[in-house]
Amino acid sequence: MIKKKSREEIKLMKTAGRIVALVHDEMKHVVRPGISTYELDKIAHDIIRDNRAIPTFLGYHGFPATICASINEQVVHGIPSKDVILQEGDVVSIDVGATYRGLVGDSAWTYPVGEIKPEVQKLLEVCEASLFAGLNTIKNNVKLDDMSGAIEDVVNANKMGIVRQYGGHGVGRNMHEDPFIFNYRCGSNVILKTGMTIAVEPMVNLGCDDVYVLEDEWTVVTRDGLPSAHFEHTVAVTDDGYEILTKL
Numbered sequence: 001m002i003k004k005k006s007r008e009e010i011k012l013m014k015t016a017g018r019i020v021a022l023v024h025d026e027m028k029h030v031v032r033p034g035i036s037t038y039e040l041d042k043i044a045h046d047i048i049r050d051n052r053a054i055p056t057f058l059g060y061h062g063f064p065a066t067i068c069a070s071i072n073e074q075v076v077h078g079i080p081s082k083d084v085i086l087q088e089g090d091v092v093s094i095d096v097g098a099t100y101r102g103l104v105g106d107s108a109w110t111y112p113v114g115e116i117k118p119e120v121q122k123l124l125e126v127c128e129a130s131l132f133a134g135l136n137t138i139k140n141n142v143k144l145d146d147m148s149g150a151i152e153d154v155v156n157a158n159k160m161g162i163v164r165q166y167g168g169h170g171v172g173r174n175m176h177e178d179p180f181i182f183n184y185r186c187g188s189n190v191i192l193k194t195g196m197t198i199a200v201e202p203m204v205n206l207g208c209d210d211v212y213v214l215e216d217e218w219t220v221v222t223r224d225g226l227p228s229a230h231f232e233h234t235v236a237v238t239d240d241g242y243e244i245l246t247k248l
């Protein structure tokens with residue numbers, strides 16, 4: 001069942017989303033060669049706690065950290081570690097959620113570490129562009145499938161891979177609510193309505209679509225070992241568009 005949110009709930013989600021955006025704003029500055037993903041996790045944890053929120057991911061189905069930090073061929077759900085030190089030329093996807101007074105904000109971004117290869121830079125640009133192509137279709141009474149299709153069209157036009165096994169979701173009092181949001185057309189009959197809050201999150205691969213989960217039972221990696229990118233915002237559907245909740 002898709003739960004529409006009240007004005008008051010959306011206000012709280014904006015606060016949660018602002019805290020998530022504060023984390024990303026800091027990541028922009030601290031992601032650099034030589035820092036470990038453990039240190040990034042600690043920075044994120046402190047920002048969320050300092051703002052009287054709860055790290056949503058920590059303990060979620062047993063996940064052991066505040067952020068997911070997924071490097072290069074890792075798509076999502078990478079576990080932060082003291083042993084994972086960022087290197088020049090890497091990309092790191094950081095996904096983070098904060099819960100404020102019971103409501104969740106969820107946003108991911110892929111960061112370059114120093115100088116990256118032009119084709120990887122292009123991957124980041126295409127993934128971010130696909131997110132906004134999807135978001136820009138959103139308003140009251142639009143078909144969710146049309147939003148998914150707008151994401152797919154950008155990725156296809158650039159001959160990159162779309163992760164099929166994972167997608168976006170409704171979000172609110174729980175991190176994962178209905179509907180599931182595909183990043184490609186799949187014939188969903190969901191109609192977006194004012195007051196729905198959703199996390200839209202294309203995962204785009206430089207190579208093939210296919211991914212699998214490592215033995216740690218969390219980290220999702222590309223089948224062909226080529227890099228992946230992940231951009232996500234939590235948004236509220238409005239009468240004539242959408243409002244990004246995970247921003248400063």
Ligand code: MG
Binds near residue numbers: 095096097106108232
């Ligand atoms: Mg997320």
Ligand code: MG
Binds near residue numbers: 107168169199201232
């Ligand atoms: Mg999400």
